[in-house]
Amino acid sequence: MIRRRASPAMIAALTILTLYTLYSMGPLFWLVLSSLKSRADLFTVPPKLFFTPDLSGYQGVFGVGKAAGTASAIGLTQALVNSVVIAFSGTAIAVALGTLAGYACSRFDFKGKGDFMFFALSTRMIPPVAVLVFYHIMFSRLGLADTRTGLIIITTFINLGLATWIMKGFFDGVPREVEGIALVNGYSRLWAFWHLVIPMVKGGIAATAGFCFIFAWNEFAFASIISTTQAKTLPVRVSSAMGSTGLEWTQICAAGVVLVIPVAIFFYLIRRHLLMGMTFGVLGKGR
Amino acid sequence: MARVQIDQLTVRFGDFTAVDDLSLEIEDSELVVFLGPSGCGKTTMLRCIAGLQACTAGRIWFDHEDVTERTSARRNVAMVFQFVSLYPHLRVAANISFPLQARGAPRAEIEERLDWAARIFGLQPVLRRFPAGLPPGVKQKVALARAVVRRPTVLLLDEPLSAIDESFREEMRWELGHLQRELGFTTVYVTHDQREAMSLADRVVLMRDGRIVQVGTPSEMFEQPADEFAAFFIGSPSMNFIEVKRDPAGLRLGGNDVLLKLPAGARAALGEVGPRNLRLGIRPQHVALISDPADDAVGTFDAPILDRYAIGRERYFDFALGNDTLLGMQVGPEAGERPKVAFDLAHAHLFDCETGRRLPVRLAGAS
Amino acid sequence: MAVEGKADLPAMTATERAIRPRRDPLSDRLILGLFLAPSLVVLLSMVAYPFVSLIYYSFLRFSILRPQVPAEAVGFENYAFLLSDPDLWSRFVFTGQFVFLSVGLQFLLGITIAYILQRDFRGRDVIFTALMLPMMLCPIVVGFLWRYMLNSEWGVVNYLLTLVGFAKLDWLGVTQNALWAVVIADSWMWTPFVILLATAAFRGVPKTIYEAADIDGASAAFRFFMVTLPLSAPILFIALLLRLIDTFKQYDLFFALTGGGPGSSTETVSFALGKLAFSYFYTGEASALAVILLLIIIGLSLIFVRYLTKLGRQRG
Numbered sequence: 003m004i005r006r007r008a009s010p011a012m013i014a015a016l017t018i019l020t021l022y023t024l025y026s027m028g029p030l031f032w033l034v035l036s037s038l039k040s041r042a043d044l045f046t047v048p049p050k051l052f053f054t055p056d057l058s059g060y061q062g063v064f065g066v067g068k069a070a071g072t073a074s075a076i077g078l079t080q081a082l083v084n085s086v087v088i089a090f091s092g093t094a095i096a097v098a099l100g101t102l103a104g105y106a107c108s109r110f111d112f113k114g115k116g117d118f119m120f121f122a123l124s125t126r127m128i129p130p131v132a133v134l135v136f137y138h139i140m141f142s143r144l145g146l147a148d149t150r151t152g153l154i155i156i157t158t159f160i161n162l163g164l165a166t167w168i169m170k171g172f173f174d175g176v177p178r179e180v181e182g183i184a185l186v187n188g189y190s191r192l193w194a195f196w197h198l199v200i201p202m203v204k205g206g207i208a209a210t211a212g213f214c215f216i217f218a219w220n221e222f223a224f225a226s227i228i229s230t231t232q233a234k235t236l237p238v239r240v241s242s243a244m245g246s247t248g249l250e251w252t253q254i255c256a257a258g259v260v261l262v263i264p265v266a267i268f269f270y271l272i273r274r275h276l277l278m279g280m281t282f283g284v285l286g287k288g289r
Numbered sequence: 290m291a292r293v294q295i296d297q298l299t300v301r302f303g304d305f306t307a308v309d310d311l312s313l314e315i316e317d318s319e320l321v322v323f324l325g326p327s328g329c330g331k332t333t334m335l336r337c338i339a340g341l342q343a344c345t346a347g348r349i350w351f352d353h354e355d356v357t358e359r360t361s362a363r364r365n366v367a368m369v370f371q372f373v374s375l376y377p378h379l380r381v382a383a384n385i386s387f388p389l390q391a392r393g394a395p396r397a398e399i400e401e402r403l404d405w406a407a408r409i410f411g412l413q414p415v416l417r418r419f420p421a422g423l424p425p426g427v428k429q430k431v432a433l434a435r436a437v438v439r440r441p442t443v444l445l446l447d448e449p450l451s452a453i454d455e456s457f458r459e460e461m462r463w464e465l466g467h468l469q470r471e472l473g474f475t476t477v478y479v480t481h482d483q484r485e486a487m488s489l490a491d492r493v494v495l496m497r498d499g500r501i502v503q504v505g506t507p508s509e510m511f512e513q514p515a516d517e518f519a520a521f522f523i524g525s526p527s528m529n530f531i532e533v534k535r536d537p538a539g540l541r542l543g544g545n546d547v548l549l550k551l552p553a554g555a556r557a558a559l560g561e562v563g564p565r566n567l568r569l570g571i572r573p574q575h576v577a578l579i580s581d582p583a584d585d586a587v588g589t590f591d592a593p594i595l596d597r598y599a600i601g602r603e604r605y606f607d608f609a610l611g612n613d614t615l616l617g618m619q620v621g622p623e624a625g626e627r628p629k630v631a632f633d634l635a636h637a638h639l640f641d642c643e644t645g646r647r648l649p650v651r652l653a654g655a656s
Numbered sequence: 657m658a659v660e661g662k663a664d665l666p667a668m669t670a671t672e673r674a675i676r677p678r679r680d681p682l683s684d685r686l687i688l689g690l691f692l693a694p695s696l697v698v699l700l701s702m703v704a705y706p707f708v709s710l711i712y713y714s715f716l717r718f719s720i721l722r723p724q725v726p727a728e729a730v731g732f733e734n735y736a737f738l739l740s741d742p743d744l745w746s747r748f749v750f751t752g753q754f755v756f757l758s759v760g761l762q763f764l765l766g767i768t769i770a771y772i773l774q775r776d777f778r779g780r781d782v783i784f785t786a787l788m789l790p791m792m793l794c795p796i797v798v799g800f801l802w803r804y805m806l807n808s809e810w811g812v813v814n815y816l817l818t819l820v821g822f823a824k825l826d827w828l829g830v831t832q833n834a835l836w837a838v839v840i841a842d843s844w845m846w847t848p849f850v851i852l853l854a855t856a857a858f859r860g861v862p863k864t865i866y867e868a869a870d871i872d873g874a875s876a877a878f879r880f881f882m883v884t885l886p887l888s889a890p891i892l893f894i895a896l897l898l899r900l901i902d903t904f905k906q907y908d909l910f911f912a913l914t915g916g917g918p919g920s921s922t923e924t925v926s927f928a929l930g931k932l933a934f935s936y937f938y939t940g941e942a943s944a945l946a947v948i949l950l951l952i953i954i955g956l957s958l959i960f961v962r963y964l965t966k967l968g969r970q971r972g
Contacts, residue, residue, distance in 0.1 A: 049812045102691035127953045131930040132946030136706035159702040258797035265792040362873040374864035378886045388872035
């Protein structure tokens with residue numbers, strides 16, 4: 003493009019962006035800062051920016067040091083492994099199934115398509131609080147209580163509607179000529195789907211996977227009910243390690259930091275797909 | 290409508306030079322066609338004129354205004370893209386009137402111009418429709434309507450007919466040419482199809498590797514190609530090229546054994562040409578078979594006829610010269626028993642093998 | 657002829673358009689079934705029992721806490737009781753306010769930031785990834801964090817306010833302020849969601865359309881409102897729908913940030929539901945309330961979905 007000189011519009015844009023970034027990152031920064039404070043330092047007036055770091059928050063979270071010996075039987079590593087396995091598996095399955103269903107709803111017109119789409123969406127509308135008990139009963143009867151498998155199923159279920167809807171949106175943006183051209187040349191629709199269409203929605207898959215992972219990882223309500231000992235996920239484990247002595251702010255902040263790191267890592271790993279692959283339309287291959 | 294002046298335009302992408310020091314003047318209301326193979330820089334050129342591509346060096350003028358630094362919006366150009374870029378969410382009418390609305394034109398004016406544009410292109414029946422269901426030919430007409438609706442200074446067309454069915458292309462080509470003459474917009478047209486260029490252009494700008502090979506009217510390009518590339522690229526079927534060696538009586542063709550007799554004037558002119566290797570170029574249209582020419586007739590010779598065939602209404606024959614097979618066209622009555630190959634010397638060209646440039650030697654000099 | 661991953665095959669388009677793509681109806685139907693079946697199975701099986709139970713229990717008086725006390729069938733008594741409770745309506749109003757403000761703010765900010773981030777500049781990708789962080793946090797942590805930050809005495813927000821000359825605000829003790837507190841916390845957390853999807857939507861607009869708009873003389877603003885936004889509408893609507901649904905359900909944030917207070921003035925319907933289910937353990941009433949909430953969300957969503965399909969059909 004012809005180079006434009008810095009216009010008032012650009013300056014305004016930069017200002018807004020800077021302000022928003024500060025507003026967005028500020029509390030995060032404060033979270034990390036607070037997690038390293040000692041209990042006393044937390045409540046000073048004015049709030050302290052500089053202080054001697056204190057790891058009591060993290061110690062509480064991990065159940066080590068001064069906080070050793072409190073809370074339940076499982077060590078943190080077990081919970082970490084549980085969370086990773088469950089979140090990854092649940093996300094993978096939800097994204098895979100959602101992609102397939104989203105494609106079907108995008109390309110085919112069938113009776114009850116609207117109903118199916120709406121039904122998928124409605125699964126997300128249920129406030130977990132209302133149905134926790136029933137899931138507990140159901141899973142107990144199926145022998146899935148307190149199992150990783152059970153939680154994987156729950157995780158998949160939570161995210162399936164989201165995945166389907168978002169992927170359908172992305173598939174809608176891929177023109178039908180793409181498969182049309184392949185079909186005329188004798189390729190099967192499956193081939194076209196896998197080799198042509200999927201690469202075009204890689205960005206969408208990345209975004210969907212990112213969202214699903216967030217919801218899977220931070221899932222607390224269901225996890226706390228379904229997993230009681232063996233299959234405890236990290237959020238549950240962390241909260242139980244805190245609960246005994248009341249509202250421990252440093253521990254909460256430390257827990258927040260600990261919990262967000264794996265998600266951040268996940269997003270970092272998929273960042274290239276998120277940023278570059280995200281196109282809805284394909285026709286934009288202008289010179 | 291304006292004169293466009295392109296002055297030493299250069300566009301570089303890193304190490305790659307897409308357009309190399311290109312200068313050209315386009316007259317008011319002229320239809321200039323940029324022709325060339327893929328990657329020759331013609332589209333880059335067009336985008337520079339449009340303001341979509343920044344130039345590394347050089348300047349562009351519309352009449353007497355230097356528009357090099359201006360954004361597209363401020364150049365009052367209009368462009369029709371190769372891949373249809375109509376606004377999919379707007380109906381045809383809204384698409385056409387978009388440029389006027391973008392510039393805040395009054396309602397009455399928008400309606401009037403919309404009406405006018407729709408009438409020219411016969412788009413009234415589809416005004417209420419969305420682009421999605423329309424055939425490509427109609428879509429490009431909408432794009433054209435959108436382009437002319439605000440009377441641009443320069444009209445730019447980037448291979449607009451390439452996505453249209455062969456069968457409709459000729460018709461649209463004719464319509465386009467007719468419209469351009471009627472409306473009188475200065476038009477720059479980009480294509481790789483030399484037939485298109487030859488049938489539409491007031492002048493053709495042949496490009497290769499970022500440079501201009503030749504600028505001229507279609508007949509100039511056809512009759513007086515600047516070099517071998519121009520000679521080969523233009524004209525269909527393409528020109529025959531034969532290695533030749535000099536001989537007192539004329540030229541020895543392809544290998545040495547066939548003598549092409551030349552008239553005295555031509556022989557003299559040949560003598561003036563310094564020591565260099567030569568190639569003869571002649572279009573199949575100017576190679577015929579004749580029966581019983583006089584023995585010392587110029588421009589004829591014996592050559593084995595490999596095949597005779599017809600494609601559509603055209604009759605062709607293949608003949609051999611040395612190791613090459615060349616093409617000729619039969620016009621007029623069928624040749625008799627032992628036909629000879631005849632070159633129309635008035636349309637034969639000599640090229641310098643090293644530089645590829647055409648030598649200004651007339652081979653049909655007086656006897 | 658090998659067909660590569662990219663679909664710009666212009667020479668093909670002309671001919672191919674004349675020929676309808678060969679559709680093998682049988683194999684297509686097979687694929688349709690195959691692609692849909694797994695999702696359908698998962699969804700149905702997971703929804704069936706709990707949902708039926710929910711409706712079933714809504715007609716009973718029952719408490720999980722005391723399963724030995726047999727359930728009494730009380731018809732619509734639970735519903736009647738709930739619907740006649742004036743507090744319920746005020747909670748609905750409050751929930752409505754919260755959803756409207758929070759989602760509104762998310763979209764206003766989200767679209768603006770996505771718009772700004774369209775132009776490439778140094779460090780843009782890093783900033784973009786960093787801006788995604790807030791939604792990665794655990795909702796309960798976010799609630800507690802903002803509660804900590806918004807504390808009237810030692811909260812950092814009030815401190816910053818005093819630095820620029822404003823007075824300290826009682827964020828969580830005054831209902832009006834508490835509403836804004838949750839709105840800020842919730843939208844702070846979820847604006848990245850909108851940014852991500854809006855960015856994806858904006859990138860989906862073909863480059864040549866932008867070029868055409870430029871040549872047509874559209875200013876940046878005109879282009880944004882007349883081209884970019886309309887073409888992004890489908891995805892933005894999906895984002896809107898998802899955010900609305902999630903915000904109605906929001907519980908963790910309220911639990912941690914306000915606990916429903918001051919008093920019970922910041923209790924959303926979801927929060928009230930949580931109280932019924934797990935503080936009072938009135939399973940029957942909780943179920944009934946859940947059904948009511950569901951019906952409302954379903955109703956609103958239907959409107960949206962209908963509008964979405966209309967948009968899609970228009971564009972072909």
